[in-house]
Amino acid sequence: MMTGVLKIGMKSDYTYGIVSESIFFQIFLILMMLMMMMMMMMMIQFLQFRSAIMNFNVYRKKIVYSYQFNYLTFMKISVIREAMVGINIAPPPQWNSVPNDEQLIDLIKRMTGS
Incomplete structure (x- = not known):
């Protein structure tokens, strides 16, 4: 349709009227193509x-399920930890001060018998 559009400054063989032959319209078309x-x-x-965010979510779910802990288990661990710090009960002798997460997980496993 527009064979003479991109010949800037040169007259083409066909004339589509003043609009398609003007240099401003051709510059406008080039700018539109760049915008596209x-x-x-x-x-x-x-x-x-x-898609990268979705892949990261899938990967994180795989990590959580591979340890077979859901959100409630982590909540129980943090609640037990807060209770032990708050009541200030004597922890088992192998825990020096505040138990870390692995020791709490072992405690919960021993309590639940799993």
Whole structure:
């Protein structure tokens, strides 16, 4: 349709009227094409970013399920830890001060018998 559009400053064989032959309209078309390319690249980057976030969520769920702890188990661990610090009960002798998470997990496993 527009064979003479990108010949800037040269008269083409066909005349589409004043609009398509003017240099301003051709510069406007080039700017529009650049804008389209920029928008396409931004959309592609956004889709890659979103898929990376989704992959990270799947990976995190795999980690949590591989230890076979859900959110409630972590809540129980933190509640027991807060209670032991708050009541100030004597911890077992192998714990020096505040128990860390691995020792609490061992305690819960011994309590539940799993």
